[in-house]
Amino acid sequence: MCRPSLAAMSTLLMASPPSLIIRAPLMEGEEVPSYFLCPISLQLMKDPVTLSTGITYDRESIEHWIFASRRSTCPVSRKILPDSEILTPNHTLRRLIRSWCSLDGVAKQLLPAVKLPAVDAARVAELLELHPLAALRQLRAVVEESERGKRCVEAASGAVDFVVSFVVAGEEAHCAEALDILRSLRVSGADLVGRNPRIVESLTAILRRRGDSQIQSRANSMHLLDVLVREMSHDELAALGEEVFLEVVNVVREGVSQQATKAALRVLATACSCPTGRSRVKAVRAGAVAALVEVLLADPERRACELALVGMDQACRCAEGRAELVAHAAGVAAVATKLLRVSDAGSERAVRVLHSVARHAATPGLVREMEEVGAVAELCLVLQLECRRKTKEKAREILRLHARAWRASPCLPPSFHLS
Template sequence: MEEQQEQVEVPSYFLCPISLQIMRDPVTLPTGITYDRDGIERWLLTAGTCPLTKQPVPPDCDPTPNHTLRRLIQSWCALHADHGVELVSTPKAPVDRARVAELVSRLGDTSSSAGLLDALRELKDVAAESDRNRKLLTAVPCAVDILAAVVVSSCQDAKAACDDALEIICSLQLSEQCLTRLVERNEELVHALVAALQRSNTTSRAHAALLLEGVTAVMSSNRLVSLPEEVFGEVVQLLRDRVSNPATRAALQVLVGTTSWGRNRVKAVDAGAVPVLIDMLLDGPADRRGCELALGALDRLCGCAEGRAAMVSHGAGVAVVGKKVLRVSEVASDRAVRVLRSVARHAATAAVVQEMAQTGVVGKLCVVAQSEQCVERTRERARETLRLHARAWRNSPCLQPHLQALYPSC
């Protein structure tokens, strides 16, 4: 079949200038150049110019369907179907701005729960269809604010509406500017997301985690330090439940991003974050980034006494962090060394000092101190940590002779 298809020469004007494939839904820009709809809409999302002429294309440009060319392509494909050419079906008419705006306006009508659900589900289908549709939805004035208002108003009673609104918002990939505006205009959004995290619907919990990640990333420091304890409790529970890789990563990002302040660190520790993070490292995160984030969160939490106490009280805490040194990535090694330095400096009882030697942590630090795999700042942190307890570690029977030779001088 492929050999037969190669023998048929496709007219050049049937090919999209972007993909060089036969156009299925040819559309023409104001510049007069015709492209396949899917290709040009993807292009315009980032470029904003005509690929061939380089002329600017207005952001609100809606390419004109080239019905004549499409019919010619369909006829030609049908004529050569015996040679393996695939038929081109008539494309579904794309949704227009007016229809998207109408659906958004219906979300504000709270008199009918059934009508609200119908509008949400149609909007969800529209958003799932293409990047173009998601761009149209984002461009509707106050559309994201209205969706967020649905999440807030329906998080307790109309859970189906809340779930659909969350899914739509998460599909839009909102900019930092849009998220900032969303946070400023919806003070109850965080509480609504906590309510969504408390439900049994794993999909909704994942969407709530993703939106919480975006929201906390743009919050002012004043609002971050006043986050309720429930946020940390639900984030930690999400890590325990391992709902999905994206949800786990979002929860880790929330922990890292919100625990720069001591008050939040204590909240996270009280929620049980430290043993959960250690258990994650023991089991092995699904990817390198997950390991880096887990170590980053531990580094943050070891910035407070409660976090360090939880770290050393876990039977495998010190050992598993030491095991990640030089085994995952440069970033992971640096974060693991930072955790070990915090423990050695502020929580090093005689038992902990001995444990660090017996579990091979001291040996790892000796290697890091001389390793070219690590940047200088990581090597210096390792040397600093080793100097803290040099009397106990330098001549320890747990340290092999070749590692003793690497021990930094005091």
């Protein structure tokens, strides 16, 4: 059997291939026609698709370019692509590649035997007409298949609400599958709450579940709650029940997962930023201050530290929060040790926490403790090093407030003794 000539292949493809042949290490000495290679990955194409610009790419590479990286141009021609760009399967090229691989003995696993049909919003809408459980599983397959599948599910009318309905229903097995889908999508928190008033209550119930089999569902629920809270109004944040804060704090304490902990810390920081202050009190009553101290003592990576300090700053804006921090045996020390050791943003939050307790909860015992745990020395360093202006101003105010009590401290400049 004779191999088709490169010229014949060119005619079938209705394109002019580049003059150079790029070598690919599939088989020793084997030359791969350059137009069998994806212009993005420079690898043999497994599922060639053609854009409206006439350029062909491997499906995986171009879908990542368009949907994951959110680029709106053709990589080769640089032409602007329409919002509803259609990836047209290039069956002719695919058959040629398969034939070429077969003739040369190239491993057949390089090319998938079966490819799922292209997905679009209309296809997703058809799936919703199936039996609910069958539709849920099909949607999960679509979401897991590609970035394009995710975008199609997001765009299909009623698809996200259909998935959320399983979360609200609360049946464990189906709920877990629905959460896996929602975790992969970019959804609007405001829209979800507006169309599904019980969703926060449902997510809280899932967070309440315990056991190794519930870890992933709890982590996904925490992620979704984070999405919802970030888009809530001040009134909605103030209306969050204490049971929500209790379960969020439990996620922080139990270390469900690294990502779940960060999501929980963001929820605490966002919810406690509500101007009315009611959310702060609820969080403190749920044990947020002690949980945040534990996070700081565990010395997590930078972002988790920053989030914990933001939450502590918010909690200490109410008397209950300051009292909890001062009463904690390691509270002030945990905050002081993060000064100048996390980031500029982290140092600013740590100074704000110390400023809150030094100004509004300054018992003789607290003032002594601040010196004993090194907080005074750290505040003096803040003044000497390159820090944000507001951070320095608050550090200077703390030192002036209690300069007389700290006069014996060797790190306190004489100028403060005279204030």
